[in-house]
Amino acid sequence: MIKLKDVIVKVYSKDLEELSLFNTKKIINTINPHSYCEAKKDNLFSKALNESDVILPDGTGIVLAAKVIQGKTIKKIAGADLHQFLLEKAQAKKLNVFYLGASENTLGLIRERVRKEFPAITVNTYSPPYKPAFSLEDNENMIAAVNKFNPDILFVGMTAPKQEKWVDTNKAFLNVKVITCIGAVFDFYAGTVKRSSPFWIKLGLEWLPRLLKEPKRLWRRNFVSTPLFLLDLVKAKIF
Secondary structure, three states, rough: OOOOEEEEEHEEEOOOOHHOOOOOOOOEEEEHHHHHHHHHHHHHHHHHOOOOOOOOOOHHHHHHHHHHHHHOOOOOOOOHHHHHHHHHHHHHHEEEEEEEEOHHHHHHHHHHHHHHHHHOOEEEEEEEOOOOOOOOOHHHHHHHHHHHHHHHHHHEOOOOHHHHHHHHHHHHOOOOEEEOOOOOOHHHHHHOOOOHHHHHHOOOOOOHHHHHOOHHHHHHHHHHHHHHHHHHHHHHHHH
């Protein structure tokens, strides 16, 4: 089972520029208080996070935990930050980038924006069927679509924890050097969902405008997961 102290030790604490990329296969995931709490109840999700090569602190709660448990001051790195960073790297190196997940409409908007903003990037996409669990044929089609394109970077957006578990299960079959699960970033980048403004992000309250817009979907992560995470943080500090 995932343990807070073990996770915080693994959380990436440097600048993105210091990430070593493209030399070996790397699985990059993000963690926040809600995903930590969900992983405690889901062994496959816990395994996927524990076996990540890089875990980014995508939440002010994780930044706080690093300070309390390790005495480290680290910066929050959201999936959107990683996405932008990798696109800039891909542009500079003229790399191939693949998006796996989301609807065909969303993927079309993503392709259009990438080609406009990063013309040196070769981009392709695949929209998997929308269902709770994929069949063997679904998985084979997804893996084949990725490998046929031979991307340098694979962005996976199927919502957590589905995306992390899928990558962990299939990573050995994917011929990609950098694989990262960025979920909602697909919608942010496509423009189908608006990310919170820089004002709220700087305050560490990026979650607040999203909660006000989607209370039914997001209330649990803020009013259940956050208190549970803080309780675990207190226990980790004391014991």
